[in-house]
Amino acid sequence: MSLIRIEHLRKEYPGVVPLEDVNAEISTGDVISVIGPSGTGKSTLLRCLNRLEEPSSGKIFVGEEDITAPSCDIPGVRRRMGMVFQSFNLFNNLTVLENITRAPIRLLKVPRDQAEKEGRELLEWVGLADRADDYPDMLSGGQKQRVAIVRAIAMKPEILLFDEPTSALDPTMVEEVLSIIRALARRGMTMMIVTHEMQFARDVSTRVFYMDQGGIYEEGTPEEIFDHPSKERTQAFIRRLKRLEIEIGSFDLDYSGIMDKIRRFCRDTRQERPAARNMMLTFEEIAVQNILAHCGQDPAIYPIKVEAEYTEQDKSLTMDFTWGGEAFDPVIHGDGLAAMIVAKLSKDLKYKWDEKNHVRVVL
Amino acid sequence: MKGKKKSRFTKADRVILLVLAAALVLTVFLSNLPSARQSAGQEDASHTVTYKDYLGKKIGVLSGTNMEQAALDFFPGSEYVHFNGYPDMNAALESGMIDAYLGDEPALKSTHAAQPQIDYIKERLTNNSYSFAFRKNDPAEKKLRDQLNAFLQEIRADGTYDAIDSTWFGNDEDKKVVDMSGLTGENGTIHVITTSTDEPFSYIKDGKNVGLDIDVTVRFCRAYGYALEIGDVDFQARIPALESGQYEFTTSMNVTPEREEAVLFSDPVSEGGIVVAVRASDLNGGAEAERKGFFQGLSESFVKNFIRESRWKLILQGMGTTCFITFFAALFGTLLAFVICRFRSLDSALAGPVSDFYVRILQGTPMVVVLMMLYYVILGRTGMPAIWVAVTGFALNVGAYGSEIMRSGIESVDKGQREAAIALGFSEREAFYEFIFPQAAVTFLPVYRGELVSLLKSTSIVGYISILDLTKMSDIIRSRTYEAFFPLIATALIYFLLAWLITVLMEALLARVDWRSERNRKRRAGR
Numbered sequence: 001m002s003l004i005r006i007e008h009l010r011k012e013y014p015g016v017v018p019l020e021d022v023n024a025e026i027s028t029g030d031v032i033s034v035i036g037p038s039g040t041g042k043s044t045l046l047r048c049l050n051r052l053e054e055p056s057s058g059k060i061f062v063g064e065e066d067i068t069a070p071s072c073d074i075p076g077v078r079r080r081m082g083m084v085f086q087s088f089n090l091f092n093n094l095t096v097l098e099n100i101t102r103a104p105i106r107l108l109k110v111p112r113d114q115a116e117k118e119g120r121e122l123l124e125w126v127g128l129a130d131r132a133d134d135y136p137d138m139l140s141g142g143q144k145q146r147v148a149i150v151r152a153i154a155m156k157p158e159i160l161l162f163d164e165p166t167s168a169l170d171p172t173m174v175e176e177v178l179s180i181i182r183a184l185a186r187r188g189m190t191m192m193i194v195t196h197e198m199q200f201a202r203d204v205s206t207r208v209f210y211m212d213q214g215g216i217y218e219e220g221t222p223e224e225i226f227d228h229p230s231k232e233r234t235q236a237f238i239r240r241l242k243r244l245e246i247e248i249g250s251f252d253l254d255y256s257g258i259m260d261k262i263r264r265f266c267r268d269t270r271q272e273r274p275a276a277r278n279m280m281l282t283f284e285e286i287a288v289q290n291i292l293a294h295c296g297q298d299p300a301i302y303p304i305k306v307e308a309e310y311t312e313q314d315k316s317l318t319m320d321f322t323w324g325g326e327a328f329d330p331v332i333h334g335d336g337l338a339a340m341i342v343a344k345l346s347k348d349l350k351y352k353w354d355e356k357n358h359v360r361v362v363l
Numbered sequence: 364m365k366g367k368k369k370s371r372f373t374k375a376d377r378v379i380l381l382v383l384a385a386a387l388v389l390t391v392f393l394s395n396l397p398s399a400r401q402s403a404g405q406e407d408a409s410h411t412v413t414y415k416d417y418l419g420k421k422i423g424v425l426s427g428t429n430m431e432q433a434a435l436d437f438f439p440g441s442e443y444v445h446f447n448g449y450p451d452m453n454a455a456l457e458s459g460m461i462d463a464y465l466g467d468e469p470a471l472k473s474t475h476a477a478q479p480q481i482d483y484i485k486e487r488l489t490n491n492s493y494s495f496a497f498r499k500n501d502p503a504e505k506k507l508r509d510q511l512n513a514f515l516q517e518i519r520a521d522g523t524y525d526a527i528d529s530t531w532f533g534n535d536e537d538k539k540v541v542d543m544s545g546l547t548g549e550n551g552t553i554h555v556i557t558t559s560t561d562e563p564f565s566y567i568k569d570g571k572n573v574g575l576d577i578d579v580t581v582r583f584c585r586a587y588g589y590a591l592e593i594g595d596v597d598f599q600a601r602i603p604a605l606e607s608g609q610y611e612f613t614t615s616m617n618v619t620p621e622r623e624e625a626v627l628f629s630d631p632v633s634e635g636g637i638v639v640a641v642r643a644s645d646l647n648g649g650a651e652a653e654r655k656g657f658f659q660g661l662s663e664s665f666v667k668n669f670i671r672e673s674r675w676k677l678i679l680q681g682m683g684t685t686c687f688i689t690f691f692a693a694l695f696g697t698l699l700a701f702v703i704c705r706f707r708s709l710d711s712a713l714a715g716p717v718s719d720f721y722v723r724i725l726q727g728t729p730m731v732v733v734l735m736m737l738y739y740v741i742l743g744r745t746g747m748p749a750i751w752v753a754v755t756g757f758a759l760n761v762g763a764y765g766s767e768i769m770r771s772g773i774e775s776v777d778k779g780q781r782e783a784a785i786a787l788g789f790s791e792r793e794a795f796y797e798f799i800f801p802q803a804a805v806t807f808l809p810v811y812r813g814e815l816v817s818l819l820k821s822t823s824i825v826g827y828i829s830i831l832d833l834t835k836m837s838d839i840i841r842s843r844t845y846e847a848f849f850p851l852i853a854t855a856l857i858y859f860l861l862a863w864l865i866t867v868l869m870e871a872l873l874a875r876v877d878w879r880s881e882r883n884r885k886r887r888a889g890r
Contacts, residue, residue, distance in 0.1 A: 050786055079788035089779035093802045093878045102797070103787040135878070148783075155787060 002061075003028045003159060003190060004049065009058035011044055018044045020214030022058070026159070026192065031185045033201035033222075034194045036211035037237065042194040045211070046161050049192070050081045062158075079107055082152030086164040088144040090136040096123065096147050097132040100154045108155065115154070122150040126180055142173030149180055160184065162193040171260070178204075198241055198268040202226050210234045227312065242269050242312075248287065248304040251296045258283065262308075269310040275317060278345050278363050279308065285338040286321050286359055290330040301325035301357075316347075321359040328357055376863065383859065387852065412646055414463075414484055414639045417441070423452045423464030427599020429491070429617040430465040433637045437488050447597045448560040449474065450841030453481055456642060467493070467617070468635040469575075472532065473562040475643075478845035482643040492631030493564070493615035495576075498605055499627045507553075507611055512630045514583045523582070528633070531563040531575040541573050541581050548590030555580055556594045556601055556610040556829065560842035564615050564633070567839045569672045570680075576614035579632055594749070594829040600735070602626065604829065607739035609746070668849040674840050678850075681836030682857055684750065688832065689819045689861070691754045696761025696818070703766035704773065718766065725763035731824045733760065738828040753825045757818060764814055772807030773799060805877045812869035816862045823858075833857060 002025050009022040018041030034042045047053040051067060051074050060067050067077050091099050101115040123129045126146040136144055145165060152160055166174045178200050185204045195201050208225040210218045218234045229235045244265040246258055259280055266276040295301045304323040329351040331339040343349050348362040414437060422438050424430045426445045434443050444461050446452045452464045471483040497504040518524040530538045557565040565574040572593050584591045596604050601613045602625060618628050669675045707718040734756040742752050776799050784794035826835035837850035874880040
């Protein structure tokens with residue numbers, strides 16, 4: 001059954017048109033992930049659905065109701081749609097429990113006792129029963145987002161809209177929020193999720209919208225979009241997801257930033273657990289212990305390029321190191337021990353010189 | 364319930380009170396030390412002191428009087444210090460801030476009688492007549508002026524005037540009362556503007572307007588069937604008050620050619636001239652007035668300033684007026700501030716610039732000017748009582764400043780909460796009142812408290828528009844007792860206590876609205 005129908009939705013700001021022509025249908029029980037490069041109107045689409053943004057033209061039907069019609073009871077429509085924000089947006093002047101119960105009590109006229117009982121049950125479910133009387137400023141980011149999800153569910157909405165629910169979170173807190181969204185998916189909750197967590201999108205969704213060029217550029221099942229994208233831009237996007245490019249411009253490198261990138265790359269490409277450790281180790285031994293340690297003072301070697309690519313078919317991962325300066329084979333000229341460690345954990349390790357140094361490691 | 368009874372005084376309050384008490388004792392002590400000022404007069408007792416001895420000295424003048432011109436004429440090159448009334452000039456002369464001041468002879472006669480340490484050089488600088496002044500180019504005013512002239516002729520002819528004159532220039536205090544009976548008002552009401560720190564012409568005794576001018580005015584009204592209302596402003600505000608149309612005439616003013624262009628004078632009501640007031644010690648070769656013991660002087664002073672003629676009633680009355688203006692200006696001003704603040708947030712191209720304009724105008728104009736404009740130019744003709752004009756003026760001011768304070772508080776609440784509320788299905792209104800404003804209030808209330816305290820203090824300028832507030836009352840007492848110390852200390856102390864009261868009330872309000880406050884945590888836990 002169609003819950004939401006979007007027809008020729010257009011949204012323009014002075015000078016920008018994030019949404020040119022969007023058409024889509026959302027059925028009860030769908031879990032839709034909305035992915036795509038930044039600036040392609042993913043959040044704008046979501047915010048048009050509950051009229052937080054005013055559509056420039058086009059129609060949106062919720063059930064049979066045209067919510068773009070002037071006569072539409074917008075607050076009434078919003079009560080049927082829950083929304084979870086990137087920055088949580090909890091009410092700071094209310095306790096956790098009050099955050100959850102205030103809207104049902106005021107807007108749905110649920111008796112206070114009942115609202116509080118249900119609120120506590122929901123808090124129990126997300127593991128925050130003991131924080132009911134605390135204020136939001138005493139919670140961690142992950143806890144706040146769990147409360148925000150509960151606040152949206154307490155209104156018993158027909159659909160939940162998530163606007164990048166984990167983007168503002170510390171990496172260690174992402175999972176606690178995602179696991180709740182997964183649990184909601186299992187319960188059959190209809191959801192639309194704008195996210196950059198590709199692995200999560202793939203696991204949880206029934207459908208994926210790839211947004212680009214002012215609309216839904218391609219849509220399909222997670223397998224279709226992530227494994228066999230049919231259109232050019234989708235393919236490029238997915239390919240980029242499977243590639244990692246790191247450039248080191250000077251001797252002072254952002255070590256922890258690079259480690260984060262490797263970790264995220266491994267997660268997004270769904271590699272086995274040791275992959276990230278192996279990649280980090282390879283990076284450390286080749287780039288840091290050899291290239292930087294031996295030739296780091298020579299400005300000619302920069303930039304050092306590190307490219308990694310994952311191929312799903314044979315589950316192989318290659319890392320290419322490219323740098324300038326004089327010929328330098330880490331295995332022969334460099335730190336032998338470091339080179340040995342890499343040789344040991346890799347399937348293949350090759351050095352090539354053609355005006356530049358090349359090292360290819362196959363993990 | 365509270366487990367432990369906590370004192371209403373915070374630590375800071377206690378420290379402040381202690382410091383204040385110490386300052387009080389110190390001031391009392393210092394003010395009773397013999398002053399070591401230099402005699403401005405001559406050491407040679409045989410020399411007769413003339414005004415020329417004061418050339419180049421510091422000369423006090425009354426703002427908005429012809430003494431300013433006289434000072435220029437007779438004391439070229441001297442430093443002039445401007446005052447709003449005799450009490451200030453007397454205090455300044457006594458303390459050595461100025462060396463002489465220019466005053467009207469009759470006023471100085473009274474001053475010297477009550478305060479022997481102040482005397483004046485008998486030689487007049489100018490001869491003046493003092494007349495009542497009316498609006499020009501107004502037939503009704505001219506008619507009234509002619510009635511008054513006829514009345515003056517009459518009482519001069521039958522000797523009544525001489526009796527009045529000897530009463531107010533005489534020494535018999537018991538005779539110095541004005542009989543207010545018999546004002547029937549069958550021909551309407553006369554509104555007279557006066558300056559009641561101008562003994563013997565117009566001053567306040569036993570809480571009533573008295574003086575030669577008042578006596579003449581009352582007799583005139585009785586004879587011509589008018590009722591009488593008396594308004595009270597500083598000297599320099601009298602002509603604007605007259606021109607605003609709220610008053611029919613003012614009591615005695617020096618007649619000068621310049622003024623004759625602006626107003627219509629009656630025949631002289633009394634005669635005199637400008638003389639130079641100096642310290643008595645300068646005239647009689649340095650003999651100080653007799654000094655009393657410290658505590659005896661203090662208690663006599665206290666009795667004189669507060670007990671005699673029930674002057675404490677004036678203080679109370681002034682305090683009531685100050686509280687009244689502050690309370691209603693705070694109330695209406697806060698409502699106005701809130702309305703402006705909400706108006707600004709409207710989705711209209713006009714809302715921003717209009718409210719900005721309003722706020723800039725009021726922030727950029729001195730309060731006293733706003734007040735005088737309201738009273739003498741804008742609201743004057745509507746007959747609105749001065750006290751409500753003051754409430755209006757201060758409310759406008761609080762509205763301007765308060766709206767900015769509220770706005771900054773509202774803007775400090777992150778926008779996401781509004782969106783979250785809207786997304787849940789609350790209306791904009793509900794989102795604002797339920798979530799945004801309560802948080803904004805906690806941010807802006809401490810700043811708002813400061814605004815209200817400064818409102819309280821700034822009400823001390825309402826004397827400009829004929830309101831007898833706390834400050835004005837202390838001026839009036841000073842003009843009668845010729846002492847600055849007690850009236851000023853009492854005034855300062857009362858303002859301080861009122862400000863402290865505002866602070867306490869606002870703290871209580873803050874504790875009520877702040878969800879993080881001890882009070883609300885306990886309340887919640889008890890639920």
